[in-house]
Amino acid sequence: MPVTDDLALLTDAALEAGKIATRYFRTTAHRWDKPGGQGPVTEADLEVDLMLRKELTAARAGYGWLSEETEDTPDRLQAEHVFIVDPIDGTRSFIEGSTTWAHSLAIARDGRVQAAVVYLPLRDKLYAAALGHGATLNDAPLTVSPRDQIEGATVLAARPNLDPSRWLNADVPPITRKFRSSLAYRMSLVGEGRFDAMMSLHPTWEWDVAAGSLIVEEAGGTVSDRTNQPPRFNNPTPRLSGMIAGGRFIHDALMSRLA
Template sequence: MSQTLHPMLNTAVKAARTAGALINRASLDIERVTVTAKSHNDFVTEVDQAAEAAIIETLLGAYPGHGILAEETGRTHGAKDSDYLWIIDPLDGTTNFIHGFPVYAVSIALAFRGQIQQAVVYDPSRNDLFYASKGRGAFLNDKRLRVSKRSRLLESLIGTGFPFRKGDNFKRYLKMFEEVMQHCAGLRRPGAAALDLCYVAAGWYDGFFETGLNPWDIAAGSLIITEAGGLIGNFTGESDFLYQREIVAGNPKIYAQLVSILAPYTRIIKDDDAGATAPAAGAAAAAPDATAAFVASVEADTPPAATAKKPPVRIRKTDLAKAKDNDAPF
């Protein structure tokens, strides 16, 4: 790479490429991959678990005093009281992966006291690396990213994600879908939110919205978008989105137009999902330690199946060695 990366970002890149090599190797023989249902339409594979273990090993090997929040193992690894928190989705788009549909990614973000500082989203099937450091811009491989310049929603391509978990309010989503669809040029739903956010940063989408997402789906992509000149927030346009389970993003003009459409559907001001809402937006602000408040809010709003400790997956040393050998120099 022509630019010098922050050491923590460089470590995240190595972790993402290691996980990506494991995923690519498994994709060559999908039929042999063991698939388990965490809940209705929510799957985990041995590849998710092996990739997550490889990422955590790489990150904690370099920064043993840091905390970890990962999709498959929650907070069981790393320090519990560190100001630094790695937020990991080892395989975003698992359903695509198990069907051989090549839209999935590794997502790794580093938060310092609740603020995302480093971000990597790696698309292993295309060998595309999206990354950003706070204040230093966002990139796809060697190319600097900038959000699109479209100013009219009627001319815009918007990304979204369908609600798929048991308990998601599908009727609420259909109302949003219908309204946005009538005001834009087209809607797309590839099925991997981490990549969707990067597509906004690259200008391929002009905007994006989704409900029901977890922090590990959006943490890395959120920094990549803002470093590319875009905006991201909850449906009312506030920056308190990581644990609100609703997100809207876009270039500044399209973002504003999407917020005006989606604001009435927010869980904060219109509770359509009784008993399933996220913690109040003020909860994090009231706590003295932003990182602790952030993690506590995430864990309070995470379904048990997503954070339950799973049996350890054995990664053969030969596989891990091969993955590291395949890690392109960066």
């Protein structure tokens, strides 16, 4: 199946997901906390997940399925292709009435993402990428920031990432920290070139970063885990050792300073 056909499938599904989620936005939708401190979930998350699983797996028989809101099974490990989906990335923002939540959809083949969409319906922003075909925002080509000095670089990260204990000799890099709750949106903003890099130094779920990783790479950026290894997806335990993404210079400058 050509990656461009898979991208078209993801795009249509993301747009439909946006219609469902928007119906619940800023309403009294039921919400509850998942066990084990895994954060909140809402009716919207589950309805979007159900629709995506039904539509996507029907369109691609034989593709595996990995989603934040579906109980995981080992079946996906035998599949050459796998959908990696976060029905609503940034559920807390969704609950709070912010517009920075996103639908994050990806298809990986043999561990590498081939097609990806990150869609923010309330901001009318659809990021997309297909392996070897570049990345776009609402069909306009994307390029990462060309910044070549770490001083003053804008980096999307949660505050604990800048704790001195995480950096060689407690030397926190002289960056300007910014924040967005959705990891998928953070990575897409880096692909867009609006920020120089993003980092998440704690273990990171695959569904949070799979789509965004391809968007950054196809926009000319560099993506790795915190050990400087390229990410591989559809692992038995679907977690990565953090995520650092940005233009090559800023990515490498951050990596060289990590403890």
